[in-house]
Amino acid sequence: MEYDYLIVGAGLFGAVFAHEMTAKGKRCMVLERRPHVGGNVYTEEIAGIQVHRYGAHIFHTNDAAVWQYVNRFAAFNHYINAPIAMYQGRVYNLPFNMNTFYAMWGVRTPAEAQKKIAGQIAAAGIAEPKNLEEQAIRLVGQDIYERLIKGYTEKQWGRSCRDLPAFIIQRLPVRYTYNNNYFNARWQGIPIGGYTQLVENLLKDIPVQLGSDYLTERDNWQGRFGRLVFTGPMDTYYDFAEGALEYRSLRFETETLAMENYQGNAVVNYTERKVPYTRVIEHKHFEFGTQPQTVVTREYPQAWSKDAEPYYTVNDERNNALYSQYAARAAVEPQVLFGGRLGSYRYYDMDQVIRAALDAAEAEING
Secondary structure (H helix, E strand, O other): OOEEEEEEOOOHHHHHHHHHHHHOOOOEEEEEOOOOOOHHHOEEEEOOEEEEOOOOOOEEEOOHHHHHHHOOOOOEOOOOOOOEEEEOOEEEEOOEOHHHHHHHHOOOOHHHHHHHHHHHHHHHOOOOOOOHHHHHHHHHOHHHHHHHHHHHHHHHHOOOHHHOOHHHOOOOOEOOOOOOOOOOOOEEEOEOOOHHHHHHHHOOOOOEEEOOOHHHOHHHHOOOEEEEEEOOOHHHHOOOOOOOOOEEEEEEEEEEEOOOOOOOOOEEEEOOOOOOOOEEEEHHHHHOOOOOOEEEEEEEEEEOOOOOOOOEEOOOHHHHHHHHHHHHHHHOOOOEEEOHHHHHOOOOOHHHHHHHHHHHHHHHHHO
């Protein structure tokens, strides 16, 4: 065997796993289908600005060990995620807080805001929500739903909120404070200099082949490794034998503008259905940039096909049942470890991916 582990995917899961196993003396090879490492957290420099190529990524965690771990490979700044929403030319803070409620109704105290929301919930009279629309109104009332949830959600999922199941929204964050910090996590920030160098440091001195698709090169690797770590979609590994898992995809339009400041915030959500994109990202604000130019990206949700990039898992009843069928196949194939967001068919935050990779590596060593 040339390698103890062949690791498919140079995103966070693959990079962390490869680093940990190499540190334990194992021989690892990493294959990456794209022409760069980093997976969806990849950043590239444009006009002196670190651009988040595949959408905004803000690191946040309550896991002290994970926070200490990532700081071994990159220095993090003190960026706080405080997105805003634009609806019919008016600006609202996210998550829903007292600044949001003041802009919406002119209320100034938590008691006034609570009364307003409770009144709208009572007026709707929804006891058993039948769809996402009814669930959202039952949680936050009509105004917040209409202005800040409905259009954004329908663009994101490509269908009416009345046609989406209620379970998609289990809860909605409502804060009766003037706090615009989107996350409740104890630690958050952006790697100074971007995420790519964090992943490159994880993979330092580990062989990586870019532009290599394991699924089309399986025969070339036959017999050359002991164990496979696969971080792509599980259905692709099994050549869609049980059927295709569903995802939502994204399209990005990025441009460099000859101005210092385009929108004054890193992330602005556009919550009207008629606006085709869901958000605009101005990348320099992630690192408090002072460059004379700026780079902005518009993010367009789109339907997924087998040729499109999968971004968001569709964890409804049908797809979860289908994934269970693939997981049953994987359970009797012990030489393959599936990991990461795609391999696990669930939405992971970055810290959760890293925690899962660290736990998987520990299990390999101790198992």
